[in-house]
Amino acid sequence: MTPTGHLDTEACYRAVKSRDRRFDGVFYTAVRTTGIYCRPSCPARTPASANVSFHPTAASAQSAGYRACKRCLPDATPGSPEWDVAADVAGRAMRLIADGLVDREGVGGLAQRVGYTPRHLGRLLSQELGAAPLALARARRAQTARVLVETTDLPITDVAFAAGFASVRQFNETVREVYDASPSELRGRGRSRAPAAARTPGAVTMRLAVRTPFAGRRLLDFLAFHVVPGVEVAEPGRYARTLDLPHGPGTVRLHLADLPVGGGTGFVVADFWLDDLRDTAAASERVRRLLDADCDPTAVDAQLGADPLLGPLVRATPGLRVPGQVDGAETAVRTVIGQQVSVAGARTVAGRLVADHGRPVDSPVPGLTHLFPAPATLAVLDPASLPMPRARGRALVGLATALAVGSVVLDRGPDRDDVRRALLALPGIGPWTADYVAMRALGHPDVFLPTDLAIRRVLADLSGSGPEPDPERWRPWRSYALMHLWNTLMPDTPAPAAKEN
Template identity: 55%
Template sequence: MYTDTDRCVRAVQSKDARFDGWFFTAVRTTGIYCRPSCPAVPPKVENMSFLPSAAACQQAGYRACKRCRPDTSPGSPEWNARADAVARAMRLIQDGVVDREGVTGLATRLGYSTRQVERQLGAELGAGPLALARAQRAQTARLLIETSELPMGDVAFAAGFASIRNFNETVREVFALTPGELRARAARAGRSEPRVPGTITLRLPYRAPLNPDNLFGHLAATAVPGVEEWRDGAYRRTLRLPYGTGVVALTPGPEHIGCRLALTDLRDLTIAISRCRWMLDLDADPEAVDGQLRTDPLLAPLVDKAPGRRVPRTVDAAEFAVRAVLGQQVSTAAARTHAARLVTAYGEPVEDPQGGLTHLFPGPEALAGLDPETLSMPRSRRTTLTTLVGALADGSLPLGIDSDWEAARAALNALPGFGPWTTEIIAMRALGDPDAFLPSDLGVRRAAQGLGLPSTPAALTARAAGWRPWRAYAVQYLWATEDHAINHLPV
């Protein structure tokens, strides 16, 4: 979008928050960069230039605006709506792969040379993987500076900087303030969240509107005891992270999602935030999604009634794949019971500061040794589960945010017991394909019939061609027609 100058100018002049994160405005006369909705008086058109990322702005020598804080914008929705190499690279960078494995590790995961990755990211984002990772480290540092009382040395370490000197230089360069000045400024502005010992509290921005009902309702209704819970108006769950473990509490709000994290290793902060944003689909563009779905006159009333539905995802693709198999042809309650038994038998114990959560969901390696005879399910489904777990454990079935969606579908369909429903629910909620579709789902078919849409899978798929590329969101609207716990915030 940043190449459409006229459209960008209109967005800046109208202070349109819908475009925050889509592009950034660099102001030549002041040397700062802003989000489109910056409350300051818009600069003259001839002094504006538009760049696709905060990293590109920083690389060009611009510093972040102190009023609109562009580094805290929602992420670009493009990276979650696309499956090409650039989008997969961005999802991996957000998940901290460059900090952990370097550019070489990023390129290996994508199946390209480092030169190809750098060229593709530079062409589309105006910055290479190192600059993009540096911008992310700066944002993490700012969060820790403003929302915690950690010593600056610990902040630098947790944000991923190699040295205190590099930390200080980056913060001054990006924000035109020293770390100490940033903390003092936040304290004067009353920007800090209420602090709980041992936790980091922050806000997760999103593009309005956001309807929390199906998003949090689904996560709470399907919560696995010991791993997830709904408590005091927040969805809480345990997290398996690269350096340690964590517990997160996410609270829906009218302007942001409240996020409280307890981590065993602060180096996991960036990754934990990224995975929570991914799970809640916070970088979605509801205007684009709902606008497309409204073109169907039978679907439009559902969108108008409760716009801004998101697709509830997961923090761990392998975990969700296992749970999808456990949920085949059984009720939500039965699926939770099956999952809870696996957690008790194979899950790794964790400590929860509030005492409600007890385990991580067991990983494929832990489940690889399970005895199928102990599973109270049909023999065919036992075979499906053990085959899936084996493929996940030996790496022959890689599932993650960087997966090629069509390749993953083909691999899943090759496993015994995997039909279209199981494959598509994994594509939707674990891999994040916004166009995943469930025409054979009973709830979808009932809703379609009630609306006057075709209810047979083939006919509904043909009708849904007009909903592309947002059919996963259409499923959320169709499911919402039923009075089911997944469609309501718990009381």
């Protein structure tokens, strides 16, 4: 039996024997004879089946008394893709824990966000993930601390508070228990150091784990095509934007390139400049959402690639991601702005809103001047003063009001269906807008937009005189199918092979 009772022990052991990298981050292998836990692809000798147990989270293994393997670094993996596919209470809670919510608001705050009592939430997470909320948050802090210790030159004291620990003593004790090494020893064995930029005050450079293949250039193309002046900038190989974080503003600059190795873990380099280092965990988690880092591209590409219509597109761009968000409210507001206008027009309008109502910030990246306007700021505006048709202005102000008062919450805590119903209840918000927000802001992997004019045009062009496309065949990855179809409209789209009969 496993700690949670729902992992298939035989299937897990087969993955360990084959060192299958696709399962890194999906489960963890704990070895009784050594007292350590590993990722499934650990290159060490495969332990006997009688000596192993399997855990759904690193926190579960740590709570059972195991320490992290120093060879394979099991916590340096993406999160489970099931958290987004199922979007159940456990998955939604994990997203909020990774954002640092437990550190900021405690278990009570987490329980309130997902709609359960603290006691019931604790029972549920222990059953599903093998650890209670505090243990899950502790594991996340330890992982953030290890990355900062090994890859930056931040003083150890700064690392402790940047990772979310309440004291240096708590930090030292946790690191020793989890990694069987002191912070100084971890720094001594660090394999790399951050570049000089990361040694300036408030600057941190991190490597964010993503599953491969990873179509980084196409993600960059999408983000660059939708850049809002003042909030975002893009240049060859890099994308940067401002961040509105719990303790203050920040900036991130991502180095985006294709990572072609399939089934394993790759890394995207992210340079952060933070007003408050306590926002390190929140900043990194929100950027990982933007990258769709926990996606399982092997599973997505296998299913969509077998489709006669989508197959050539998938083979031309393996590892295509659904761009996420760093702020759900911003994504929703930008979606309303973009209703029935071109992308260029939406960028212009959003840029004017930023210049007029965004909060000015200092950023080391040229061109980044403001945070996107907060919902509370937009909620008090006169719709007639907005640079858009009056009806859309009323819809935007109504949405901002709902976001400001909390009747619509887009932090991945609430149930997706509840969020959709709340959005559709607002004047001027239709199914296309609600579903697009679900895809981008809530990370929904199975959204299809049948009324989208561009999608209908692309499907007509691709299908020709052949059979009608059947989006039902693309479940549960219809959001990724949409991205492949939209990708054909982006500049410099790689030419797919001829359509198979």
